[in-house]
Amino acid sequence: MRQFFSLDERLLACASLVGKNARLADIGTDHAYLPVWLLLNNKTSYAIASDINPSPLEMGRATAEKYKVQSIDFRLGNGLDSITKEDNITDIVIAGMGGEIISEIIINSPLTKDESLNIILQPMTKSEELIKNLYKMGFEIVKQNCAVSNNKCYTIMKVRYRGKSVDVQEEFCYLGKLDLKDEKSIRFINQHIKHLENKSKGDSNYKRLADILKKSL
Numbered sequence: 001m002r003q004f005f006s007l008d009e010r011l012l013a014c015a016s017l018v019g020k021n022a023r024l025a026d027i028g029t030d031h032a033y034l035p036v037w038l039l040l041n042n043k044t045s046y047a048i049a050s051d052i053n054p055s056p057l058e059m060g061r062a063t064a065e066k067y068k069v070q071s072i073d074f075r076l077g078n079g080l081d082s083i084t085k086e087d088n089i090t091d092i093v094i095a096g097m098g099g100e101i102i103s104e105i106i107i108n109s110p111l112t113k114d115e116s117l118n119i120i121l122q123p124m125t126k127s128e129e130l131i132k133n134l135y136k137m138g139f140e141i142v143k144q145n146c147a148v149s150n151n152k153c154y155t156i157m158k159v160r161y162r163g164k165s166v167d168v169q170e171e172f173c174y175l176g177k178l179d180l181k182d183e184k185s186i187r188f189i190n191q192h193i194k195h196l197e198n199k200s201k202g203d204s205n206y207k208r209l210a211d212i213l214k215k216s217l
Contacts, residue, residue: 005067007037010122010149010156014095017120017143017158021045022091025083027105028052032060032072034093039069048089050075050082080109091118095156099126103133113138115161122156128173128192134159135166144177146184153188171212180216189213 007015011034018024018038024047026035035047049060049072057074064072075082083089092112094102102121106112112119119139123130131141144157157176174192178185193210200207 004040005033005037007033008149009147010154011037011095013145013147013156014093014120014122015043017118017156018044018091018093019118022118023087023089024048025050025080025087025089025092027080027083027092027094028056028097029060029074030056030096032056032063032074034095035072036060036063036067036069039071040067044091045071047072048075048083048087049073050077050080052076052078079105080111083109083111085111089117091120093120093122095120095122096124099123099128099130099133102130103137106134106139107137113161113163115163117161119159119161120156121159122154124154127155127176131157131176132168132173135168138163138165140166141177146178146182146188148184148187153184153191155188170209171216174209174213175216186217189217 014034015038022044024035024044026047026049029049029051032049035049038044039047051057054076057076061074094105102123138161139159140162142158142160144155146153146155193213196206196210200210
């Protein structure tokens with residue numbers, strides 16, 4: 001009998017945005033918990049677990065072996081360099097990295113310029129920079145929510161390429177398309193407010209932004 005395990009709330013939120021029977025590429029896979037869980041639960045038909053370092057891939061292989069999961073390829077590569085068009089990937093997950101690094105991965109790969117591709121992103125920091133860069137690169141947030149892990153709140157977003165560069169308002173980079181009635185979203189925005197207020201001593205623009213976010217709640 002197969003063994004099963006649970007994902008933490010952050011990865012579970014990522015998993016919830018993956019399409020049914022997806023062919024998944026998990027970039028920066030670490031222990032490969034996300035693709036293994038999706039395959040165990042028959043939510044994904046095939047997965048590539050990719051990482052820039054060999055050590056996480058070895059841990060990922062151990063996870064797959066422990067839970068007797070097949071239909072998963074482990075690839076060493078920087079960002080999306082290990083993924084090819086012939087892989088017929090439908091969904092890409094990039095989770096657990098800074099927003100600026102995620103932006104670089106997206107912009108450096110021609111594969112992401114596909115309007116049919118579901119791209120799920122979970123930045124650990126600089127989510128506002130990621131949102132700003134996404135819209136400049138021609139992407140749009142389709143769905144966005146938040147999750148709490150280790151007593152910190154993170155945002156998770158599903159985006160798609162639209163091909164039109166847009167300069168969004170500064171406050172949108174912090175609010176995105178979050179549900180402002182959702183408790184976790186409010187917590188996430190309050191984290192932004194606190195950070196902006198801490199920075200406002202050296203720049204009054206941060207206080208202005210913090211005040212705008214407060215009024216949105």
